[in-house]
Amino acid sequence: MTALRDALDEALTAHERHPRPGLPVRGFVLDRAAGTPRPALRHADGRTVIAPDGHIHRMSPSPDRRHIAIEWAADASEDAVLGIVDVASGALRLHPEIRLRYDTVLWSDDSRCLEVVASRDDALVTLDVDSGAWTSTPLEPAHRSRLFPGGTRGLLARTTRGQGTSLFDRATGRQLGRWNALHGAFPLTDGVLVWHADGVDALACSGTTRWTRRDDSLRITDVTVADDRIVILGVRDGRTVVSGVDATGAREATIAAVGESTTTGVRIDDGILYLAVEGPLTPPRIVTETDAAPEAPTGQTRRLDVPARDGETLTAHLTAPAEGSGPRPLLLACYGGFGVPHLPVFEPTVPAWVAHGGAYVTAQIRGGGERGGSWRAAGSGARKQQAVDDLADIARALIDRGITRPDLLVLVGASLGGVVAASCAFQHPGLCAGVVTTAAPLDLLSLAEHPLGAGWRSEFGDDGSAASRNRLRRLSPLALVEERTDAEGLPAFLGITLGRDTRVRAIDTRRTVDALQRLGAPARMWTAPSAGHGANALDDLHALGLTVLEFAADVTSGGIR
Template sequence: MRSDTAGGGTPRYPDAERLALVEERHGLAVRDPYRWLEDGADPRTGAWLSAQEELYAASRPAWRAERWHRRLASLHAVDLHSPPVTRGGRSFFSRRPAGGEHPRLMVASHGRDRPLVDPAELDPAGLTVLDTWRPSVEGDLLAYQLSSNGTEESRLWVMDTATGRVLDGPIDRVRRSAVAWLPGGTHFYYVRRLPPGPHPGEERYHRRVFLHRVGSHPDEDIMIFGEGRDGAQFYTVSLTADGRWLSVVATQGTDRDTEVWLADLTAGPWHAPALRPVQEGVRGHTRLCIPPGAGAGSAIWLRTTRGAPYGRVMTATPSTAGGGWRELIAERPGSVLTDFAVLTGARLPRPLGLASWVRHAVSEITVHDLTDGTQVGTVPLPGAGSAGGLVVSREGGHEAWFSYSDHLTPWTVLHYDGRTGVTRPWRRRPSAVVTAGARTRHVAFRSADGTTVRMFVLSPEGRPDRPRPAVLTGYGGFGAPVVPAYSPEALAWVRAGGVWAVACLRGGGEEGEEWHHAGRGAHKQNVFDDFAAAADHLVEAGWTGRDRLGIMGGSNGGLLVGAAITQHPEKYAAAVCMSPLLDMARYELHGLGPSWRPEYGSADEAGGLRTLLAYSPYHHVRAGTAYPPVLFTVAETDTRVDPLHARKMCAALQHASPGPGPVLLRHERDVGHGERALSRTVALQADCLAFLAAHLGLRI
């Protein structure tokens, strides 16, 4: 096995045995020559991976990644906060100071900030991350969850916020569980997986909602919901601040349609709540908004896409929530309702509703009189950017907080006062980041079937002045909108003289649920057609040339890149494929694959397998095809998308491509799919940009 570089810059790739493995499924012949690379514990896989690491290490010095590293580090050096969560006179928020490796959880009371959970102190190696947290109603206790080594397998602890003393935990098998505290802090509801054993191979599934008493062993917890239901369902649980109204929301895997139940805890014991269906067995994403002190006949609000794919706000009472809904804020075709919050309190003449919308990926927040839904104003935003989730006090009040960002503005927290209508920065700290040298254009183009698709293009001049080295990226899946947000990668590239384009593809949520459904399941090819059309537009409009256009994407966006280079290899001069899905015939067998069936379909069904094989990148690698240079990046402990996808695809491309390449694999240990230390993020981004720059002709 050799991992050196042959003369003329053509790599000599590590040996990889090709199996004559063909399975017949639903009458289709499914080839899988690199099945053995699925087993990370196989010594052959280990030897192949070591050789790939040697090849990558030998190739990297020519890219001058250190220059990109310095620029990215300076652009990441911003002070970041989350919106505050207020409980019992205390404000809880996360903060990552400029240059810090991880966000740490802070509490503010009596004008003083104090750290509560600092991952860097808990783990100086930087391999532990704070996944999520939730203070008790009174603010004297804190439930927080940590995971290590990139596994995202959270464990839950309970802390006394005054002393920092740990009172409970760890509770395992929670994986970012929602926590709903009962008043008094003695109990909370949460979501936990069943122990492994009865369902081999399904250890990441079979969730249940439990009631936990602080200080007790988790094996004593009382199951209140989930028994007998589908093992791939996800649950969230919430409780009003007064402890009266308990709600449970279920989704089938990553499907956006929800089922919702509500229980009045004054009508029965905590350990056996009488959960009644609010929405069950119908299409629609629904969330409840119940004000503090609500009685059985009080008004509550429902943000829903049921009967309204762009979203609307309905009103009901807890006693009529199962069916007696009345429209309060109507659907606005072209604008997607993404969040809704209620402001109440003695300082307001009437309850106000804040509705957050996205129109062609740009945010707007409207203000409504909740007596009749009339719009009475808007929340001013700094620009054409993105507004994060709305946060209000659970006890009621006239204040709201939310995050804001755009392509040139790091995430900042804004405070809105419902009495005055004024929006101001919250805890603003001056940023040393210089974002000059980049301008944004919002452009539209037509896809293969005539559908209008939009794209953000960042460039030095804000117009296509000459063909520049360009990077095109996108996502197109799970109803997730691609919205304007601060990106050190994009700014570093543009300030070096390049163009950075972000396409808002079907399958995402930029244009509502119909846009999502137009790019999933049997319609997945629309996503790839949109991406190819975006590439064509960048070339035809003069932003770039074919020999200067690179593509990049991660996770579902990695699938997008894999499909792009196998369907249209001639369109791209380089590609970076990060933590990707690539073998769609077997995606359900690994990682969190079973939960993605609503998005992709299932290979267990004849029609589903045909659809998946029609675009599965691994199955469309053709020998003798001149593929562009490709860099795969994987994280060894990724529990969402197994690195086997990139291993198999890398071997297939290395075997097939006659061109100079290279096809390389960047393999990283002790990190996963999600959060990581900032230094690890900067290192990954620097290597990716350096690879693209080396093959697209961008000098820094």
């Protein structure tokens, strides 16, 4: 096993050398260059502005491009502070009192000051960039507030739990509208474009709706606007689609320059449309709409449509070596929650696994965002069990088609995906050889004990009633294990926790491992001490990825060569 571990280590290292490019914003990018541990700020032509010994979560260049506001964290936790980078000198000035967590910066037109909602302190902060002086105005903690560009003084979004999000023009105080969930707002020449959970709305400055676009089959994942050109990235039928919309709402031709690759982001910068594209065996790159499609890599990814037990069509994207056939050791990855599309993208463990004869599958199951709002609703709330059933149906289809066998199959999932993977494995003894969870809240009866757990209850259908608690008990991985009296049919279990996780506590994984070991099932816990739930340094990702590959190679009994 030592020789195989070394070979997997070498393959993983080789594929980690690929850079992680970023989309340009006002001529700057936040990207990770080949061979570097974490992202840095650069000019779009590649010149480095600053490569700090820390984590940059977000960046926002000033209109005059002399300064860049960043969210900076000393470690991999998601708790950050505001920093200002002087582009000419590369000097970084941190403001540790201005505490952020994925908050949008709003620059003044003259670039002399900025505003930001410091969400960790429920305060609106105004900063004079040159002097460093700042003021703070408390906000109501009952609301979540965000700033967006638009109008003459920007837009304020205010979210109240259970009441949706209202958007206000700060200059006039006028309410422009209310939506169930608002993802972003963008200035138009004479109005505002609002991206929300159901589509996009173009509004006049008065709040009057000019036009709307609704498509229940499309899950919008990114929007970019420049003047009155609008480009929308979304997922339909398990694939990404990029389309343009003009100021009247008329749909332009679909942009298909990236072929079958997955598009993960779009950005118009200095009049040019850029797209971030990648695939399971195709490292990320930035292309323009006129670039040619990426060349096919060694190996292949193909789409499999399989029937669910209730007749719905499920999709699995299978990546395997170009030569030979199954059954192969197979990693089956899932998510299935919060309307987030689970797409075939580049992750260095995939080509490393495939290079040694293994296969990898991205499962698209209900609860995710692969087929729009109805697809999400069918696998969330009181219907959360549907996501688990879908994963089991995909696993059985892969076995029935001879692509893998139960003794060669490992289920993997992170965060909510870890809950779905573990629940599937424990509900269906003998289905797989192993299951790996990363940073997963495995005790669904105690969600509120996690830092952000109160916000997850609706996703799992926990309304506090006896009926919902009974339903969660049948779904919760920890409860499923604790109710067993023997280990027959249970897979090997690897529970991964993150030492700097500010979302999910490690206690659920520890309790699950202890319960499995009491039954005599093979189970262990592994912690990445300096990794968090968000962006991580390359060495942390390497250790985590190698741990998963080594576990999978071990439990599939030498199927990997």
